[in-house]
Amino acid sequence: MKTRLLVAxxxxxxxCVMRLGVNVEAGTGADVExxxxxxxxxxxxxxxxxxxxxxxxxxxxxxxxxxxxxxxLWSDGAAKSRWIRLPEGSSIDVSDVDRWDFPxxxxxxxxxxxxxxxVETRFLRRETDGSWTFASYAWNEAQTDAVLAPEEGxxxxxxxxxxxxxxxxxxxxxRACHDSDGGPVPRTNxxxxxxxxxxxxxxxxxxxxxxxxxxxxxxxxxxxEGRLTPAQSDLLATPPRIDAPDARTRSxxxxxxxxxxxxxxxxxxxxxxxxxxxxxxxGSHSASGPSHPAPSHRAPRTLAPxxxxxxxxxxxxxxxxIPDVAEGESxxxxxxxxxxxxxxxxxKSRRPSSQMPPLGTVLHDRDAIDLxxxxxxxxxxxxxxxxxxxx
Ligand code: HEC
Ligand code: HEC
Numbered sequence: 500m501k502t503r504l505l506v507a508x509x510x511x512x513x514x515c516v517m518r519l520g521v522n523v524e525a526g527t528g529a530d531v532e533x534x535x536x537x538x539x540x541x542x543x544x545x546x547x548x549x550x551x552x553x554x555x556x557x558x559x560x561x562x563x564x565x566x567x568x569x570x571x572l573w574s575d576g577a578a579k580s581r582w583i584r585l586p587e588g589s590s591i592d593v594s595d596v597d598r599w600d601f602p603x604x605x606x607x608x609x610x611x612x613x614x615x616x617x618v619e620t621r622f623l624r625r626e627t628d629g630s631w632t633f634a635s636y637a638w639n640e641a642q643t644d645a646v647l648a649p650e651e652g653x654x655x656x657x658x659x660x661x662x663x664x665x666x667x668x669x670x671x672x673x674r675a676c677h678d679s680d681g682g683p684v685p686r687t688n689x690x691x692x693x694x695x696x697x698x699x700x701x702x703x704x705x706x707x708x709x710x711x712x713x714x715x716x717x718x719x720x721x722x723x724e725g726r727l728t729p730a731q732s733d734l735l736a737t738p739p740r741i742d743a744p745d746a747r748t749r750s751x752x753x754x755x756x757x758x759x760x761x762x763x764x765x766x767x768x769x770x771x772x773x774x775x776x777x778x779x780x781x782g783s784h785s786a787s788g789p790s791h792p793a794p795s796h797r798a799p800r801t802l803a804p805x806x807x808x809x810x811x812x813x814x815x816x817x818x819x820x821i822p823d824v825a826e827g828e829s830x831x832x833x834x835x836x837x838x839x840x841x842x843x844x845x846x847k848s849r850r851p852s853s854q855m856p857p858l859g860t861v862l863h864d865r866d867a868i869d870l871x872x873x874x875x876x877x878x879x880x881x882x883x884x885x886x887x888x889x890x
Contacts, residue, residue, distance in 0.1 A: 543634035547645040568691035700738040704750035835879015
């Protein structure tokens with residue numbers, strides 16, 4: 500289903516550009532083309548200011564609490580701010596430590612800025628029927644408010660590099676990353692507000708991580724404020740962290756978990772590719788396809804990737820062929836050979852047909868490419884130096 504969604508959304512973006520020539524930079528929120536207005540999504544407030552993000556004086560409503568995931572998503576270098584509002588007196592059901600269940604009425608916002616300019620603010624709201632509403636708001640030129648983007652997204656809302664422009668994803672694209680589609684019922688996942696992402700044991704090597712400010716919510720805040728059910732005070736004694744043999748591997752696995760693992764995991768329709776990049780606190784699923792671990796009140800505190808990733812990936816032949824590499828020689832990771840490691844080849848690509856991730860980015864992530872390249876080179880060195888290999 501993910502593949503179908505991707506293809507459908509690429510077509511939609513193309514169609515949208517041809518039909519509308521959307522360019523919000525040229526106008527303010529108040530004068531979005533009339534043609535666009537009739538195409539706006541229906542379930543969400545029309546303006547960002549109506550979603551509850553701001554207090555009447557224009558500052559962030561203090562009930563909306565900032566947070567910062569330790570492994571952020573690469574979005575072409577956009578600076579981001581994120582907030583959550585939990586309904587008053589409510590708590591998050593964390594009985595499945597890898598799938599926090601948020602109360603109806605929970606809202607999340609994520610603001611994207613390039614330079615000093617706010618470009619879009621993404622919004623998620625849990626409805627009373629359990630579903631999540633997805634929306635994004637395109638900022639006006641005057642930076643006074645943002646208007647609901649059409650469901651098919653908006654092409655070219657800001658220039659982010661010479662000849663490269665940022666687009667607001669279509670709702671199908673949001674869902675390609677946020678929804679698990681491998682089971683009988685699709686379910687929406689919150690990707691940056693989880694036990695691993697909010698752990699107090701933050702990875703100092705995580706690419707592009709923002710500094711943690713004192714007012715930001717972490718596992719500590721949630722435990723101390725009694726926001727987790729059942730109460731999980733042991734999350735503080737032994738905070739979740741990726742269990743890896745060295746610091747670099749930890750950062751690589753964390754990066755891949757956020758940036759790739761939302762699609763490449765055992766609960767996704769892509770599970771048959773055998774590429775499992777999602778790190779789970781329970782360490783209990785993903786490797787062998789869809790499964791739903793029993794709720795665990797006492798989650799293990801070291802976070803193994805859903806599968807012992809390095810040994811699993813090393814040398815594994817994949818379906819997609821690296822260009823100009825002999826048939827059968829394409830591998831997810833070839834120790835010591837970055838050019839023969841498909842995950843890197845696809846991270847470096849920004850051709851729509853081969854880039855990874857396939858959505859939400861037009862510039863490659865230089866820092867992450869450097870990190871993963873060194874990791875692949877070192878993996879090769881470790882293999883040829885007997886006794887040093889931890890894998
Ligand atoms: C390429 C995959 C991808 C796409 C496309 C995407 N997201 Fe996300 N989103 C993520 C990841 C990963 C995080 C958590 C990491 C971060 O915030 O940096 C996240 C975080 C969020 C958050 C904060 C709550 C949370 O889950 O952590 C909101 C709100 C959000 N996204 C809304 C949207 C909306 C609305 C769209 C479509 C307009 C969208 N996203 C498209 C991957 C994606
Ligand atoms: C929005 C979902 C999504 C995200 C996020 C994503 N991928 Fe993919 N990936 C796909 C789809 C769909 C395919 C299958 C079609 C194809 O090969 O293009 C795929 C295929 C691949 C393949 C080829 C696998 C094979 O055996 O054929 C590799 C390697 C890969 N992805 C690496 C990555 C890496 C590395 C990241 C993160 C940097 C990533 N992907 C993020 C959707 C995603």
